[in-house]
């Protein structure tokens with residue numbers, strides 16, 4: 001996996017009194033899928049628009065492979081804007097071809113690319129239909145095809161999964177995985193946290209225009225806190241109460257849930273458990289992305 005291909009460096013943006021972005025900072029490397037999550041109005045769309053250059057930042061910089069991103073590179077980005085923006089009354093294949101031609105692709109190659117993407121999204125039968133006549137999910141697939149038609153070097157997708165049925169989600173996920181595997185950095189925003197957790201190797205959680213947590217999903221889940229559930233047959237009580245660096249969160253039956261302070265040794269906890277009786281289970285309790293999200297966005301600690 002490559003270096004920091006796309007860097008968003010301390011980007012700030014105000015709309016009048018609204019401070020939409022405050023020093024937004026993150027990067028996406030070659031072959032990575034980056035999930036951009038945050039509550040409504042957190043600043044995801046604004047960030048994506050600034051990456052694309054459809055909106056100017058007040059300060060900060062977007063860099064592509066170390067250089068400030070310019071018009072040429074921006075042309076190589078595949079963008080799926082939140083407001084979608086295809087032509088509702090134009091035939092599906094015609095508009096894909098038109099967009100490919102705008103990117104300088106010759107007619108024959110543009111036709112072949114349009115046909116290929118329509119085939120991959122299962123829309124070959126609908127190629128002559130107006131976009132308007134397609135279901136929402138199928139329109140969404142055409143939008144993604146439009147972002148992909150010129151074989152972009154980067155993909156920036158604003159909520160590409162919203163409104164898709166599970167089958168369409170699978171098709172879309174597969175396309176993003178393949179693109180990432182071919183070295184194309186992919187950034188997408190979503191409110192579907194289970195999907196983000198499944199698909200992304202890194203996530204960024206945004207609150208009020210800033211990045212509040214960013215990294216591989218596994219690391220964020222491991223790093224936020226260390227909790228364990230321990231089962232000892234016979235359910236002795238109080239065995240964990242006096243251990244250094246250990247708080248007991250609760251107990252029921254044979255099980256005790258504990259949280260370790262930073263630096264506390266989990267092996268010492270295991271040894272203490274084993275002295276108290278036969279240990280059936282010693283299980284790390286890792287928060288889900290949804291729990292991390294709630295903690296990061298609300299500042300509330302979830303059990």
Ligand SMILES: Nc1ncnc2c1ncn2[C@@H]1O[C@H](COP(=O)(O)OP(=O)(O)OP(=O)(O)O)[C@@H](O)[C@H]1O
Pocket residue numbers: 015018019020038039040041042043044045046047
């Ligand atoms: N054109 C605009 N004029 C004024 N304020 C704006 C404009 N566009 C966005 N904002 C404000 O900037 C902030 C960030 O909005 P943005 O659309 O980037 O959030 P988002 O994370 O994409 O939200 P959502 O998940 O709801 O799509 C919000 O407070 C929003 O109201």
